[in-house]
Amino acid sequence: xxxxxxDVRKFLSEYKIVALLIVIAxxxxxxxxxxxxxxxxxxxxxxxxxxxxxxxxxxITGMLASAMVFVIVxxxxxxxxxxxxxxxxGIAAVLDxxxxxxxxxxxxxxxxxxxxxxxxxxxxxxxLGIPSFIVTLGGQLAFRGMVLGLTGGIxxxxxxxxxxxxxxxxxxxxxxxxxxxxxxxxxxxxxLRTRMNRQKHNLSVSTMPAEVGRLLxxxxxxxxxxxxLNDYQGVPVPVLVLLVxxxxxxxxxxxxxxxxxxxxxxxxxxxxxxSGVNVAYVKMMVFALMGLMCAFAGLTTTxxxxxxxxxxxxxxxxxxxxxxxxxxxxxxxxxxSVSGALVGAVIMASLDNGMSMMGIDTFWQQIVKGVILVAxxxxxxxxxxxxxx
Amino acid sequence: MSDYLLEMHDIxxxxxxxxxxxxIHLQVRRGECVGLCGENGAGKSTLMKVLSAVxxxxxxxxxxxWEGKELKARNIRETEEAGIVIIHQELMMVxxxxxxxxxxxxxxxxxxxxxxxxxxxxxxxxxLMARLKMSDINVALPVYNYSGGKQQLVEIAKALxxxxxLLILDEPTxxxxxxxxxxxxxxxxxxxxxxxxxxxxxxxxxxVAEIADTVTVIRDGTHIGTQxxxxxxxxxxxxxxxxxxxxxxxxxxxxxxxxxxxxxxNISCWDVTNRERKVVDNVSFELRKGEILGVAGLVxxxxxxxxCKLFGCWNGDHEGKIFLEGQEISVRAPRDAVRLGIxxxxxxxxxxxxxxxxxxGYNITMSVLKRYTTGGFIQxxxxxxxxxxxxxxxxxxxxxxxxPIASLSGGNQQKAVVAKMLLPEPKVLILDEPTxxxxxxxxxxxxxxxxxxxKQGVAVLMISSEMPExxxxxxxxxxMGEGKLRGNYVNEGLTQEKVLAAAIGQPTxxxx
Numbered sequence: 001x002x003x004x005x006x007d008v009r010k011f012l013s014e015y016k017i018v019a020l021l022i023v024i025a026x027x028x029x030x031x032x033x034x035x036x037x038x039x040x041x042x043x044x045x046x047x048x049x050x051x052x053x054x055x056x057x058x059x060i061t062g063m064l065a066s067a068m069v070f071v072i073v074x075x076x077x078x079x080x081x082x083x084x085x086x087x088x089x090g091i092a093a094v095l096d097x098x099x100x101x102x103x104x105x106x107x108x109x110x111x112x113x114x115x116x117x118x119x120x121x122x123x124x125x126x127x128l129g130i131p132s133f134i135v136t137l138g139g140q141l142a143f144r145g146m147v148l149g150l151t152g153g154i155x156x157x158x159x160x161x162x163x164x165x166x167x168x169x170x171x172x173x174x175x176x177x178x179x180x181x182x183x184x185x186x187x188x189x190x191x192l193r194t195r196m197n198r199q200k201h202n203l204s205v206s207t208m209p210a211e212v213g214r215l216l217x218x219x220x221x222x223x224x225x226x227x228x229l230n231d232y233q234g235v236p237v238p239v240l241v242l243l244v245x246x247x248x249x250x251x252x253x254x255x256x257x258x259x260x261x262x263x264x265x266x267x268x269x270x271x272x273x274x275s276g277v278n279v280a281y282v283k284m285m286v287f288a289l290m291g292l293m294c295a296f297a298g299l300t301t302t303x304x305x306x307x308x309x310x311x312x313x314x315x316x317x318x319x320x321x322x323x324x325x326x327x328x329x330x331x332x333x334x335x336x337s338v339s340g341a342l343v344g345a346v347i348m349a350s351l352d353n354g355m356s357m358m359g360i361d362t363f364w365q366q367i368v369k370g371v372i373l374v375a376x377x378x379x380x381x382x383x384x385x386x387x388x389x
Numbered sequence: 390m391s392d393y394l395l396e397m398h399d400i401x402x403x404x405x406x407x408x409x410x411x412x413i414h415l416q417v418r419r420g421e422c423v424g425l426c427g428e429n430g431a432g433k434s435t436l437m438k439v440l441s442a443v444x445x446x447x448x449x450x451x452x453x454x455w456e457g458k459e460l461k462a463r464n465i466r467e468t469e470e471a472g473i474v475i476i477h478q479e480l481m482m483v484x485x486x487x488x489x490x491x492x493x494x495x496x497x498x499x500x501x502x503x504x505x506x507x508x509x510x511x512x513x514x515x516x517l518m519a520r521l522k523m524s525d526i527n528v529a530l531p532v533y534n535y536s537g538g539k540q541q542l543v544e545i546a547k548a549l550x551x552x553x554x555l556l557i558l559d560e561p562t563x564x565x566x567x568x569x570x571x572x573x574x575x576x577x578x579x580x581x582x583x584x585x586x587x588x589x590x591x592x593x594x595x596x597v598a599e600i601a602d603t604v605t606v607i608r609d610g611t612h613i614g615t616q617x618x619x620x621x622x623x624x625x626x627x628x629x630x631x632x633x634x635x636x637x638x639x640x641x642x643x644x645x646x647x648x649x650x651x652x653x654x655n656i657s658c659w660d661v662t663n664r665e666r667k668v669v670d671n672v673s674f675e676l677r678k679g680e681i682l683g684v685a686g687l688v689x690x691x692x693x694x695x696x697c698k699l700f701g702c703w704n705g706d707h708e709g710k711i712f713l714e715g716q717e718i719s720v721r722a723p724r725d726a727v728r729l730g731i732x733x734x735x736x737x738x739x740x741x742x743x744x745x746x747x748x749x750g751y752n753i754t755m756s757v758l759k760r761y762t763t764g765g766f767i768q769x770x771x772x773x774x775x776x777x778x779x780x781x782x783x784x785x786x787x788x789x790x791x792x793p794i795a796s797l798s799g800g801n802q803q804k805a806v807v808a809k810m811l812l813p814e815p816k817v818l819i820l821d822e823p824t825x826x827x828x829x830x831x832x833x834x835x836x837x838x839x840x841x842x843x844k845q846g847v848a849v850l851m852i853s854s855e856m857p858e859x860x861x862x863x864x865x866x867x868x869m870g871e872g873k874l875r876g877n878y879v880n881e882g883l884t885q886e887k888v889l890a891a892a893i894g895q896p897t898x899x900x901x
Contacts, residue, residue: 274702
């Protein structure tokens with residue numbers, strides 16, 4: 001059998017994530033080769049330390065992108081997340097530094113504020129019918145203004161060690177290992193349960209060797225991931241948080257009515273409404289989730305910088321949106337996945353990290369990222385056969 | 390020079406081997422108005438698209454002679470240059486441009502510097518409006534300031550500006566009030582007197598009778614007859630339009646009819662944009678358990694609007710009371726209706742029925758997804774099992790249960806949409822044009838399903854523009870026309886002529 005262009009196209013559109021992983025492999029190989037230095041004992045890009053750095057760098061964009069996927073899938077956009085992140089991070093810094101609140105209280109309040117602002121944006125969009133582009137453009141300005149008012153335009157530091165741990169800490173090796181094992185066991189359990197349920201409902205199941213093979217493959221990936229990070233300092237806390245978000249959001253997207261409705265609303269809102277779904281509520285809750293992720297990202301940013309700064313999160317919304325589109329989310333709504341968006345975020349972070357390491361000027365970095373974004377979306381259009389004209 | 394301005398001979402147009410029109414003739418003299426009549430789907434629009442070169446020369450067979458010479462137009466621009474201008478049923482106005490800008494769209498007069506010469510444009514637009522006796526219209530105001538009827542006249546001004554010799558009007562009055570209709574008809578009479586020819590397509594036969602000199606009737610894509618209006622009356626036209634045998638397409642089964650389960654009282658709806666215009670006018674009816682109630686009427690009779698109101702999705706103003714099992718209910722959104730046991734299969738499958746990118750199965754379970762969840766999580770296996778049941782029950786032909794529904798044929802999409810609306814186990818099922826655009830086999834299966842549901846005691850309200858379908862399926866038939874309930878007949882010895890006459894507003898016998 002010969003592979004035709006059509007076969008390749010079909011494969012790529014069905015296994016979009018595979019194509020993206022190949023792109024990552026190419027980028028890493030490229031930077032690995034360019035940063036090779038025999039005096040320093042090998043490639044500087046492909047080291048456990050840099051891998052750990054790269055993941056920490058992408059964690060904040062990744063948190064935003066995880067929820068941004070749902071916003072875009074629902075057919076909306078959120079331009080206010082960078083400013084909201086800055087505001088929530090600023091609130092966290094003020095509570096921690098100025099008022100010396102305990103960490104748990106700070107976290108609870110910041111999360112509550114995030115949900116509040118998210119719900120507000122969602123209500124304005126879904127119930128009052130103001131286009132989300134406008135609402136969140138206004139939000140971008142207003143939230144940034146609030147940050148400046150709150151901080152008085154100066155950096156608020158130093159934050160408590162507890163808060164710092166959220167952004168800069170690492171898990172002890174033992175806990176990292178235990179987490180990896182636990183994750184593997186959960187995967188095995190889920191696979192077996194799905195098998196049993198499918199058999200109960202007389203649905204077809206894959207063969208046992210295929211199942212075992214898949215699980216072993218997942219096991220190797222988990223093992224490699226944890227061992228590489230332990231080789232440096234352990235699993236960074238923000239990366240752990242991001243992985244938990246990935247798991248939770250993937251379940252929300254695939255296994256809950258809410259998730260199903262998000263995709264339906266984005267693909268055809270009228271038909272969804274006529275099926276008896278409360279579409280306005282679905283849209284509002286998508287923005288609430290976005291607000292929640294802004295709280296997580298805000299806390300992480302403040303912890304990572306060990307300070308609240310007036311410019312925190314500036315431009316982050318664009319990184320998050322770009323990650324979604326690189327990761328295969330459709331501009332027209334209805335299509336996209338959290339895992340794809342996170343892979344998109346890894347691609348963006350790899351480009352940033354690799355180019356910085358090579359000492360390339362910032363202006364070049366921006367030009368390259370812009371070109372990659374447009375090229376990635378074009379590839380997506382070509383592979384799904386949606387060309388115009 | 391030939392006696393005729395336009396002669397169309399033996400026009401045949403097929404789509405993938407299915408003949409939409411077959412050997413049709415149409416002749417128009419200068420200064421003559423030809424009425425073109427036929428039921429929905431008879432082929433009127435196809436014929437006009439051939440004439441205006443929406444279907445270019447070569448994609449159909451036959452001959453068109455224009456002013457005695459053969460016309461081989463490849464696009465609309467060429468036919469417009471020749472002087473054939475078509476005014477479509479839906480208005481083609483750009484609402485935020487001014488009246489003058491709309492009239493001159495694409496042919497704007499320009500000054501020396503190449504900019505639009507607004508003074509000249511507005512002056513010419515005013516002259517045109519004066520010819521239409523519409524001097525009260527301010528041509529410099531955006532067109533959305535004016536009612537549908539006035540916009541229709543702006544559309545005609547646009548045609549005049551193109552030096553139309555033949556004006557084709559496709560259902561021009563379907564969105565107009567009575568007074569606006571009168572103005573339009575008077576105008577057409579004047580044009581005729583000045584030598585302009587016109588083809589008038591309308592379901593409103595009294596309008597045809599008023600202005601047409603000759604009437605051509607087509608049915609199922611074939612030419613039934615052409616006669617001078619003087620030899621005809623509306624009843625004769627109706628007979629020509631429907632005169633077809635009823636084939637035994639309908640798997641009729643007897644079913645018991647129970648008590649009144651649903652009641653609509655004094656339902657009125659107003660148009661969304663033209664808020665003065667009533668689209669449903671004080672309609673009341675009852676629906677019994679196990680009864681199949683057909684709703685007949687011509688396009689624009691207000692049937693879909695009525696269904697939307699009952700299902701809670703009418704966006705314009707509305708009033709009236711709805712009772713389910715004797716209790717007054719409030720249906721503010723479709724989800725209220727579904728929860729109470731009223732489901733609707735919408736008319737426009739693509740826009741309102743399917744979620745195109747989602748799998749067939751997920752489309753089916755969308756209305757009752759909560760049933761397959763525990764603790765907020767979807768039990769995928771339980772859901773998949775139900776999906777497979779439904780796919781088998783409804784005979785949906787799909788390679789995989791989760792294939793995107795957009796990749797299925799229209800009939801299979803429709804079966805999935807029907808399945809979606811049956812899963813909530815409705816007491817009342819509204820079907821709006823359930824067999825539109827689907828093949829005969831799928832139609833037959835939907836008919837069988839309707840009878841099966843009636844047997845189970847579901848009350849079915851079926852809107853259909855296909856007269857044989859209404860008469861073949863229904864226990865009782867409501868007839869609507871211009872938003873009003875024009876007839877309520879038990880389907881015993883009911884004829885197409887009687888229904889059509891009521892729809893047009895000329896009950897041949899007493900309306901029940």
